[in-house]
Amino acid sequence: MQSPSRVAHKAVILACFSLLCLTKGVNTFVNGNGLSNYTFPDDFMFGVATAAYQIEGAWNEDGKGESMWDTYLHKHPHYTADQSNGDVAADSYHKYKQDIIMVQSLGVKYYRVSLSWPRLLPHGTDNYINKAGVKYYRKLFEGLLKAKITPVVTLFHWDLPITLMDLGGWTNPKMVDYFEDYAKVAFMLFGDLVKIWTTMNELHQHCLNGYGSNYFVPVLESHGIGEYLCAHYMLLGHARAYHLYDKEFRPKQKGKIGITLDAFWAEPKDSNKKEDHEAAERYLQMHLGLYAHPIYSTEGDYPPMIRERIDNMSQHQGYPRSRLPNFTPEEVEMVRGSSDFFGLNHYTSYLMSPSTMEPTWKVPSTDHDTGVKIEQNPNWPIPGAEWLSVYPPGFRKLLNWITKSYGTKIPIIVTENGVSDFGGLTDFVRVSYYNKYLYQLLLAMHEDGCNVAGYFAWTLMDDFEWTDGYKVKFGLFHVDFESPDKTRTPKLSALNYHEIVRTRRVNFNFIKIPSYKYNDL
Numbered sequence: 001m002q003s004p005s006r007v008a009h010k011a012v013i014l015a016c017f018s019l020l021c022l023t024k025g026v027n028t029f030v031n032g033n034g035l036s037n038y039t040f041p042d043d044f045m046f047g048v049a050t051a052a053y054q055i056e057g058a059w060n061e062d063g064k065g066e067s068m069w070d071t072y073l074h075k076h077p078h079y080t081a082d083q084s085n086g087d088v089a090a091d092s093y094h095k096y097k098q099d100i101i102m103v104q105s106l107g108v109k110y111y112r113v114s115l116s117w118p119r120l121l122p123h124g125t126d127n128y129i130n131k132a133g134v135k136y137y138r139k140l141f142e143g144l145l146k147a148k149i150t151p152v153v154t155l156f157h158w159d160l161p162i163t164l165m166d167l168g169g170w171t172n173p174k175m176v177d178y179f180e181d182y183a184k185v186a187f188m189l190f191g192d193l194v195k196i197w198t199t200m201n202e203l204h205q206h207c208l209n210g211y212g213s214n215y216f217v218p219v220l221e222s223h224g225i226g227e228y229l230c231a232h233y234m235l236l237g238h239a240r241a242y243h244l245y246d247k248e249f250r251p252k253q254k255g256k257i258g259i260t261l262d263a264f265w266a267e268p269k270d271s272n273k274k275e276d277h278e279a280a281e282r283y284l285q286m287h288l289g290l291y292a293h294p295i296y297s298t299e300g301d302y303p304p305m306i307r308e309r310i311d312n313m314s315q316h317q318g319y320p321r322s323r324l325p326n327f328t329p330e331e332v333e334m335v336r337g338s339s340d341f342f343g344l345n346h347y348t349s350y351l352m353s354p355s356t357m358e359p360t361w362k363v364p365s366t367d368h369d370t371g372v373k374i375e376q377n378p379n380w381p382i383p384g385a386e387w388l389s390v391y392p393p394g395f396r397k398l399l400n401w402i403t404k405s406y407g408t409k410i411p412i413i414v415t416e417n418g419v420s421d422f423g424g425l426t427d428f429v430r431v432s433y434y435n436k437y438l439y440q441l442l443l444a445m446h447e448d449g450c451n452v453a454g455y456f457a458w459t460l461m462d463d464f465e466w467t468d469g470y471k472v473k474f475g476l477f478h479v480d481f482e483s484p485d486k487t488r489t490p491k492l493s494a495l496n497y498h499e500i501v502r503t504r505r506v507n508f509n510f511i512k513i514p515s516y517k518y519n520d521l
């Protein structure tokens with residue numbers, strides 16, 4: 001096993017290496033020393049994020065039940081890019097103490113993790129609680145608090161108990177009850193230690209990829225129907241958990257609870273074309289507004305433009321009712337305002353133009369309902385996963401879009417942001433990505449008045465990246481998946497992030513990046 005002192009030793013070696021890399025060159029874009037003029041406020045929440053299935057491993061240990069990812073990947077070993085699964089992953093179930101030291105070494109004060117629902121409730125339902133699961137998470141949270149790190153806990157980061165998937169997963173209205181029951185167990189068991197909750201992670205990616213297509217488990221491919229049922233019942237489940245916490249737990253536990261949504265930035269393909277601007281707006285409404293409008297808008301419910309579009313299309317396609325379910329007036333009220341913060345995951349941007357049909361689209365489908373052709377800009381680099389191209393200004397634009405749409409009253413917390421590559425400790429791509437994206441975040445806050453309260457880098461260490469398996473890497477720490485200890489080693493990006501957190505500024509000169517371009521910020 002790698003001792004904490006060995007991790008620290010490696011950090012020191014890399015720190016020395018990075019010091020050697022310090023450039024003395026003058027960069028006038030920011031200031032003479034390469035430092036951003038703007039700073040992050042003292043109370044800005046800097047953190048780092050992970051998720052249970054991607055790091056924990058121990059898939060069948062100590063009474064854990066199976067999640068739908070466990071079951072599906074065991075049955076379909078070729079589904080992921082490298083035929084891998086999360087059986088062992090980074091083995092954090094056994095190595096969580098090292099993880100805490102790593103988080104601490106970054107200087108951040110927040111660590112976002114998720115609970116594995118089937119580790120706590122092996123049958124999915126709350127009639128039986130797995131004591132070993134409770135023990136694991138309590139030890140993790142106690143360890144974090146001892147290290148002066150606040151746990152930020154996601155209840156559902158995609159690893160649904162297979163027992164509940166067998167009942168239809170999020171297409172089943174009963175899931176709203178099951179999720180509330182599960183949330184109650186979590187609040188009761190951990191609410192003394194956990195003061196920041198996020199109910200669910202990235203509803204759009206989960207529903208669209210898993211229910212509306214085949215890119216994620218459960219591979220339902222119920223395009224045009226499944227993703228909307230999923231969205232609908234997830235939103236209701238979220239709202240029920242929010243109100244449960246608000247009424248029964250908040251008075252004593254005094255915490256905060258919100259949700260994590262995700263969005264790409266939608267850039268009009270031709271900025272001179274009105275229809276490309278309209279297409280971009282339609283895309284954002286479908287990708288983010290579908291989930292955000294019911295919660296954060298003053299009137300609640302689905303965005304009127306989306307409601308109308310899917311209702312009309314459903315009618316023309318001969319469906320007896322809209323493929324997008326309707327909220328009752330009571331449900332609109334229950335969902336509206338059900339979040340103390342706007343959790344946002346953001347990674348990349350795409351170019352948008354209108355289209356009525358593309359060769360790859362199915363009918364019905366979200367693509368067809370949206371009517372937008374989505375393309376990557378060949379000028380934006382793609383350093384790892386093929387869906388993720390780097391366009392830092394998109395981050396600022398997205399933060400502005402959210403602010404314009406939902407106001408500044410509810411703070412935005414960036415619950416994930418990061419980039420993938422194909423591995424290695426000298427991850428200049430990641431250093432550059434964080435510098436540039438965080439710089440855009442500073443501009444959004446200081447120049448544009450966006451209310452952003454926190455930022456979580458994705459992710460602490462290399463992990464199981466869903467359909468991409470272990471092929472692409474997002475970690476600030478490298479994990480040697482071949483080694484029995486799953487040895488963790490800090491990358492340059494870990495040192496760079498530590499420096500940003502320490503100084504509350506972006507320092508473009510801290511690590512000298514070969515052929516670094518300052519002028520495309």
Ligand code: NOJ
Pocket residue numbers: 051054201202345416458465466474
């Ligand atoms: C968002 C998801 O929440 C996370 O699980 C995933 O690893 C990252 N995106 C990168 O794809």
